[in-house]
Amino acid sequence: MTITLHDTRRGRKVPFEPLKPGEVTMYLCGPTVYNYAHIGNARPAVVFDLLARVLRRRYTLTFARNITDVDDKINQASIETGKPIAEITARFIDAYNADMGVLGVEPPSVEPRATEHIAEMIAMIETLIDNGCAYEAEGHVLFDVGSHPDYGALSKRNLREMIAGSRVEVAPYKKAAHDFVLWKPSTPELPGWDSPWGRGRPGWHIECSAMAGKHLGETIDIHAGGQDLVFPHHENEMAQSTCAHGGAPFARYWLHNGFLSINHEKMSKSLGNVLLVHDLIETVPGEVIRLALLSAHYRQPLDWSDETLDAARRMLDRLYGAVRGIDVPRAAIEKAEPPATLVAALEDDLNTPKAMAEFFAVARELNKAKDPAERQRLAAVMYASGELMGFLGEDPDAWFAGDGADGYSPEAIETLLEERQAARADRDFSRADAIRDELAAAGIVIEDGPEGTSWRRSA
Ligand code: AMP
Ligand code: ZN
Numbered sequence: 001m002t003i004t005l006h007d008t009r010r011g012r013k014v015p016f017e018p019l020k021p022g023e024v025t026m027y028l029c030g031p032t033v034y035n036y037a038h039i040g041n042a043r044p045a046v047v048f049d050l051l052a053r054v055l056r057r058r059y060t061l062t063f064a065r066n067i068t069d070v071d072d073k074i075n076q077a078s079i080e081t082g083k084p085i086a087e088i089t090a091r092f093i094d095a096y097n098a099d100m101g102v103l104g105v106e107p108p109s110v111e112p113r114a115t116e117h118i119a120e121m122i123a124m125i126e127t128l129i130d131n132g133c134a135y136e137a138e139g140h141v142l143f144d145v146g147s148h149p150d151y152g153a154l155s156k157r158n159l160r161e162m163i164a165g166s167r168v169e170v171a172p173y174k175k176a177a178h179d180f181v182l183w184k185p186s187t188p189e190l191p192g193w194d195s196p197w198g199r200g201r202p203g204w205h206i207e208c209s210a211m212a213g214k215h216l217g218e219t220i221d222i223h224a225g226g227q228d229l230v231f232p233h234h235e236n237e238m239a240q241s242t243c244a245h246g247g248a249p250f251a252r253y254w255l256h257n258g259f260l261s262i263n264h265e266k267m268s269k270s271l272g273n274v275l276l277v278h279d280l281i282e283t284v285p286g287e288v289i290r291l292a293l294l295s296a297h298y299r300q301p302l303d304w305s306d307e308t309l310d311a312a313r314r315m316l317d318r319l320y321g322a323v324r325g326i327d328v329p330r331a332a333i334e335k336a337e338p339p340a341t342l343v344a345a346l347e348d349d350l351n352t353p354k355a356m357a358e359f360f361a362v363a364r365e366l367n368k369a370k371d372p373a374e375r376q377r378l379a380a381v382m383y384a385s386g387e388l389m390g391f392l393g394e395d396p397d398a399w400f401a402g403d404g405a406d407g408y409s410p411e412a413i414e415t416l417l418e419e420r421q422a423a424r425a426d427r428d429f430s431r432a433d434a435i436r437d438e439l440a441a442a443g444i445v446i447e448d449g450p451e452g453t454s455w456r457r458s459a
Contacts, residue, residue: 003058003347005222006299008230008254009154013349018221019252024059025216026052027251029208029225029233030111032068033092034077036278037099039289039304040226040260040267046290046390047257047298047350048224049105053388054346064215065108066208067093069115070191070201085191089115099277102286103293104390112211114202118193120210121202124244125182125195133243137173139185139198143205145178148239154254155231180236182206205236212250213241223251227258260293260302275304285399287391288312294352294389315356316391316399317411319382321419322363324396326379336380338388346388359385367419370428408442417446417453 003016018024028048031037037045045065055061069089078085097107114121125141128134133147145151145159152159162178170177181203186192192199202210212220218241225234234254241250262273280289292312296302337343339362345354362385366378386392400412408416416435423431439446439455446455 001344001347003054004349005253005255006349008256011156014253016253018059019219022059024055024061024222025220026055026061026063026222026224027208027212027216027220028063028065028108028223029229030065030067031092031096032071032073033089033096034071034074035092036276037096038267039262039275039277039280039293042100042103042277042289043260043293043298043302044224044226044257045100045105046103046293048255049100050294050346050352050389051222051224051255051350052106052108053390054343054350057343057388061109062216063108064110064112064212066211067096067111067113068204068207069093069113070207071114071204075190095278099281102281103277103290104286104393110215112215114207114211115191117207117210117214118202120214121206122183122193122195124210124213124240125202125206127244128182128240131243131246133240134182135175136197137175139200140173140181141183141197142174142179143182143236143240144175145180145239146176148243150242151178151239152235154238155235157231157235180205180232182240205233206240208233209237209240209244209250212237213245218245218248218250220251222253222255224255225257227256230254230256257298258296258301260304262304264303284309284313285316285394287316287393290390291316291356295356297353298350313409314411315360317409318415319359319363319386319392320394320396320399321412321415322366323379323382323392324400326375328376328379328383332376332380333383333387336377336384338385339381342385343388355389359389359391368422368426370431408439408444413439413444413455417455420446421453 004013005016006013026048028044031041052061052063074085074088077088081088125134128143129136129141134141134143152162159178183195183197183200183202185198185200190201192201212223223234238250242248261267262275265271265273267274277289288309292304292308293302295308295312339358342355342358345351345358362378362381366375366382369375369378383392400408416439420432420435423429423435436446444455444457446453
């Protein structure tokens, strides 16, 4: 079985085949560092971290996730706060990495920063001018969209229709409304670098083209980002890189995650509903947030609410509840493999809902198993699955410890009661009694009645 991925350019799922056998290059557009990342920004970071983990099982992966540390929004933040730009970007780069780390996002192979690649950007812009794809006008350099017949191929836009429907204010120095900035002049108080076109700074799109080219080569396997980046950012990256590299294809597979909304509303400053990861992790465990972000398929929209988090919390309680109390040596986990069905689901365009269902199938099997060796084997499978997906990284007792003085959350108690019910149905009364005793020892009394089993904490 090969990995299949949904490629935005082809508009369908296709078998994934890297350019070089055994090696994969992947580029993800990373954050613009002028504020903390919100929960929507975390979606691509988490989704493509999972893809990186899945790819690493089969290939040597070089994964670049950039940092946009020169941008007009950063300049604006500096003006508003009176803080130097370098202080703002350093602070939010650290915060981004720390926050994503809490969500189980592993560091990429390289994390290139735009400000450290200005020479590469200038060189690429010079090549674009030499190749007839870009022109200089009044201290600006613009990409000549008309020179690139394929423009619109990624976002399925027709340039002529775009021009007809355009309401873009046309700057006088532009040849055509859709020509976009590669380089623009800076005033003395703005960040700037010397260039053949005077002191200035790069446009956003050229940053990614130059960094991808430097770290991953002319043709990369996978280019990823949020859906909002398809146009214009990725369309423009593709046009620039293709022209600068003499027609060599830029990205062989384009992957885009769907958008996250909050209580069915777009997240926005004006609505005051921007949820920062930095704040959320104060009260919610990282794995709960990670699972909530992976609970929908990555290309689908994801609506975020308290229920999304509650559901993720309950799911993790079930997983931790299943492995709790089973001592699994590290060597056994290293030898264990996640179930083939779980891996197959992830390799099928990252089908996380299916993968989680397969995860729970193992948990159910484990809850039913009685033989200690079999229970240990299944627990090792659980941990191996957790390592692949970024879950079960905590000690199960510690996981439940935060929930009430006795260390049992209501969800954990419900899970144990379900397990006890299953044991009784299997006539495994010693297991059923062991669960009752375990809860009793924690001061939780269970009562069987005609309506089912209820529980309460004894005073
Ligand atoms: P930015 O820092 O705004 O460039 O965004 C960083 C990443 O987050 C990009 O890949 C965006 O596509 C993605 N992104 C921003 N908002 C959302 C959202 N509400 N849902 C999903 N992804 C988002
Ligand atoms: Zn980018």
